[in-house]
Amino acid sequence: MKPIIDPYGSELIADYQKLITDFGLEPFPANAFPNPNRLMRRNIIFAGRGLDAIAKAIREHKPYYVLTGIMPTAEKIHLGTKMVIEQVKYYQDHGAETYVLVADLEAAAAREVTLDEAKNRALAFHIPAYIALGLNPKKTTFYFQSENKQVMHLAYEFSHKITLNEFRAVYGNADPARILSALTQAGDILYPQLAKRMPGIIPTGPDQDPHLRLARDIVRRSRDRKFIMPSSSYHKFMPALNGAMKMSKSHPESYVELPEEASSIKKKINRALTGGRDTLEEHKRLGAAIEKDMVFELLKFHLIEDDQELQRIHGSYKAGTMASGEIKRIAIERLTAFMADFEKKLDAARKLVDRLGFVRFT
Amino acid sequence: MKPIIDPYGSELIADYQKLITDFGLEPFPANAFPNPNRLMRRNIIFAGRGLDAIAKAIREHKPYYVLTGIMPTAEKIHLGTKMVIEQVKYYQDHGAETYVLVADLEAAAAREVTLDEAKNRALAFHIPAYIALGLNPKKTTFYFQSENKQVMHLAYEFSHKITLNEFRAVYGNADPARILSALTQAGDILYPQLAKRMPGIIPTGPDQDPHLRLARDIVRRSRDRKFIMPSSSYHKFMPALNGAMKMSKSHPESYVELPEEASSIKKKINRALTGGRDTLEEHKRLGAAIEKDMVFELLKFHLIEDDQELQRIHGSYKAGTMASGEIKRIAIERLTAFMADFEKKLDAARKLVDRLGFVRFT
Numbered sequence: 121m122k123p124i125i126d127p128y129g130s131e132l133i134a135d136y137q138k139l140i141t142d143f144g145l146e147p148f149p150a151n152a153f154p155n156p157n158r159l160m161r162r163n164i165i166f167a168g169r170g171l172d173a174i175a176k177a178i179r180e181h182k183p184y185y186v187l188t189g190i191m192p193t194a195e196k197i198h199l200g201t202k203m204v205i206e207q208v209k210y211y212q213d214h215g216a217e218t219y220v221l222v223a224d225l226e227a228a229a230a231r232e233v234t235l236d237e238a239k240n241r242a243l244a245f246h247i248p249a250y251i252a253l254g255l256n257p258k259k260t261t262f263y264f265q266s267e268n269k270q271v272m273h274l275a276y277e278f279s280h281k282i283t284l285n286e287f288r289a290v291y292g293n294a295d296p297a298r299i300l301s302a303l304t305q306a307g308d309i310l311y312p313q314l315a316k317r318m319p320g321i322i323p324t325g326p327d328q329d330p331h332l333r334l335a336r337d338i339v340r341r342s343r344d345r346k347f348i349m350p351s352s353s354y355h356k357f358m359p360a361l362n363g364a365m366k367m368s369k370s371h372p373e374s375y376v377e378l379p380e381e382a383s384s385i386k387k388k389i390n391r392a393l394t395g396g397r398d399t400l401e402e403h404k405r406l407g408a409a410i411e412k413d414m415v416f417e418l419l420k421f422h423l424i425e426d427d428q429e430l431q432r433i434h435g436s437y438k439a440g441t442m443a444s445g446e447i448k449r450i451a452i453e454r455l456t457a458f459m460a461d462f463e464k465k466l467d468a469a470r471k472l473v474d475r476l477g478f479v480r481f482t
Numbered sequence: 483m484k485p486i487i488d489p490y491g492s493e494l495i496a497d498y499q500k501l502i503t504d505f506g507l508e509p510f511p512a513n514a515f516p517n518p519n520r521l522m523r524r525n526i527i528f529a530g531r532g533l534d535a536i537a538k539a540i541r542e543h544k545p546y547y548v549l550t551g552i553m554p555t556a557e558k559i560h561l562g563t564k565m566v567i568e569q570v571k572y573y574q575d576h577g578a579e580t581y582v583l584v585a586d587l588e589a590a591a592a593r594e595v596t597l598d599e600a601k602n603r604a605l606a607f608h609i610p611a612y613i614a615l616g617l618n619p620k621k622t623t624f625y626f627q628s629e630n631k632q633v634m635h636l637a638y639e640f641s642h643k644i645t646l647n648e649f650r651a652v653y654g655n656a657d658p659a660r661i662l663s664a665l666t667q668a669g670d671i672l673y674p675q676l677a678k679r680m681p682g683i684i685p686t687g688p689d690q691d692p693h694l695r696l697a698r699d700i701v702r703r704s705r706d707r708k709f710i711m712p713s714s715s716y717h718k719f720m721p722a723l724n725g726a727m728k729m730s731k732s733h734p735e736s737y738v739e740l741p742e743e744a745s746s747i748k749k750k751i752n753r754a755l756t757g758g759r760d761t762l763e764e765h766k767r768l769g770a771a772i773e774k775d776m777v778f779e780l781l782k783f784h785l786i787e788d789d790q791e792l793q794r795i796h797g798s799y800k801a802g803t804m805a806s807g808e809i810k811r812i813a814i815e816r817l818t819a820f821m822a823d824f825e826k827k828l829d830a831a832r833k834l835v836d837r838l839g840f841v842r843f844t
Contacts, residue, residue, distance in 0.1 A: 161805075188485060196788065215515070225634075225635060225638050226638070228638075228639070229639045229641065229643060235635060256541050266631060266635055267631065269628065269629065269631060269634075272587075272628075272631075273587060273590070273597065273628055274636045275588075275662070276587050276588070276591040276662055276666075277591045279659040279661070279662040279663075280591050280592060280656040280658075280659045282658055283657055284646075284656055287658055294646055295645055296641040296642075296644055296645070296646060296649055296661050297641040297642045299496050299641070299658050299661055299662070300637070300638055300641040300661070300662065300665065301641075303658065304661065306640075312632040335769050363784070462563065468609070
């Protein structure tokens with residue numbers, strides 16, 4: 121299977137092919153995975169490492185795991201996180217043991233929040249949000265980094281497996297905080313294998329690849345541990361609504377948060393950069409400059425599940441028979457509906473988290 | 483009070499005055515401490531940092547703590563460790579809350595032993611040995627680094643307080659394993675202050691001063707924590723029996739271990755470097771070259787408690803009326819008696835550790 125709508129947007133963002141070449145990544149083999157999800161089909165999940173091992177585990181119904189993290193400093197999550205959770209859900213639905221770590225230690229170490237605040241924030245929002253986005257709480261192991269001694273022990277052990285210069289080659293910066301954080305992440309990545317030797321996948325952005333490279337180097341040097349090399353998949357970045365390379369915290373108009381109010385969604389989409397032409401006449405004649413259209417990106421990344429529907433919109437918009445006002449209307453309608461659904465599920469998940477007896481910290 | 487027998491041996495070992503000057507240490511103010519012990523009186527404890535705060539806490543009966551560690555890789559301890567425990571006991575007898583950490587994480591990280599082996603070794607030997615050397619088990623908090631999440635959390639937090647270059651300036655080497663180990667040690671040093679803000683002293687060798695400097699730098703940069711600056715005291719190194727600068731694992735004849743058999747003690751002392759002259763006639767005429775005499779050092783550091791008795795031996799030996807055979811005989815007799823007593827106490831302490839319900843690890 122070829123990716124269906126890949127060419128339409130990647131040039132907006134970055135040269136993903138160059139990333140693949142420069143870092144020796146594997147192009148994501150969507151055809152090796154059963155029932156690939158929207159992100160896989162559209163080549164938004166574009167690359168990774170060790171993907172054959174995961175596809176094989178799925179095909180052969182062998183044990184494997186998927187792992188992601190929560191950084192409980194922020195009070196909301198953004199659409200990039202939603203993409204990761206959709207990937208985690210895909211693997212969970214295809215037999216993966218699911219681990220979600222709360223990076224409370226890292227959040228607290230920067231002293232932006234206390235350890236208890238970090239934990240409680242994760243319990244009050246992030247964990248329910250991940251459940252609202254589709255994770256099955258009964259099939260997901262949530263853990264706090266600060267409570268997980270085995271992860272700390274692995275970090276300690278792994279510190280003996282890498283020199284400062286090697287660390288610098290992977291990360292550039294090699295300050296003590298970075299080193300401790302990276303070793304702890306390597307501990308998180310391999311922690312599920314302490315219980316069971318199995319392949320595991322970390323779906324994330326390509327900016328997180330250094331952590332995977334470090335973890336894979338450590339596996340090579342820890343033969344007595346007999347770890348299986350961890351795998352990863354990388355998603356493209358949803359471009360900012362204003363057309364910038366990446367969404368940015370310092371420009372709230374550039375991204376949509378979860379949750380976000382309907383009025384704010386409407387305003388942001390209406391102000392987004394589109395490929396509409398200056399006049400209606402010109403738009404009809406030339407068609408939309410769809411490769412510059414952030415609202416179409418939003419439909420493609422998040423809001424239109426059906427590939428044929430997306431193809432139709434793409435066709436009409438590019439042909440100039442659909443105006444940019446129309447595509448904005450579709451995006452506002454879908455995103456508002458999605459958000460209402462998310463908030464309803466978030467409320468339910470909060471009650472569930474309480475009921476399941478997750479401990480609050482004082 | 484002036485140190486009583488200081489001048490007799492320090493030149494054997496190293497230029498301790500230069501250490502004090504070069505590293506900005508404080509000379510140890512033995513006269514500020516009530517009933518100074520043998521090591522303090524003889525200026526074997528020669529320097530430290532922040533010692534006034536500790537002397538003041540003792541005088542004013544204010545809370546303070548003393549902390550030391552166990553490295554459970556070795557199967558025995560040596561006389562240098564005995565010196566440290568004697569210091570810890572002094573502070574414990576003078577009101578200090580006493581903490582002894584087992585560096586099982588560090589021992590296991592180097593993969594010389596497993597975490598469980600490290601813990602069990604500490605339980606089977608090191609903890610009983612520390613009790614046999616005088617620590618009151620009911621007044622001592624023993625903890626395993628690997629079980630102490632708060633120490634790990636501090637290490638994580640402290641990683642944000644120091645840059646790589648600062649680390650390198652303190653330690654020379656800044657490999658990840660070193661960094662993690664040093665940050666964990668800083669966590670250990672300050673951990674007792676999480677329960678109670680109070681001064682604390684770490685009695686150790688001057689080679690451990692970098693850990694104290696790091697911990698003190700971290701305190702300066704962690705104002706919100708309101709830690710009190712930790713203090714330290716440093717002991718001179720017992721010279722090797724063969725006259726080398728320091729006892730060395732690769733030369734077992736150069737040091738005495740605890741426990742050690744009587745026959746082995748006898749052999750090692752009989753072969754030790756002494757200040758005896760080549761002939762008895764010469765010895766009587768010139769007196770012993772006592773500044774080169776390792777057996778006299780052993781008496782001074784460890785075996786003769788009474789200062790006047792040590793003075794008498796020093797006088798006779800230097801005057802040539804006591805032969806080196808005689809000083810060896812005294813050392814063998816005392817050390818053999820000490821070792822028999824230690825082994826008896828070690829057996830009792832092992833039973834006590836079992837009875838107190840320290841957990842074995844499987």
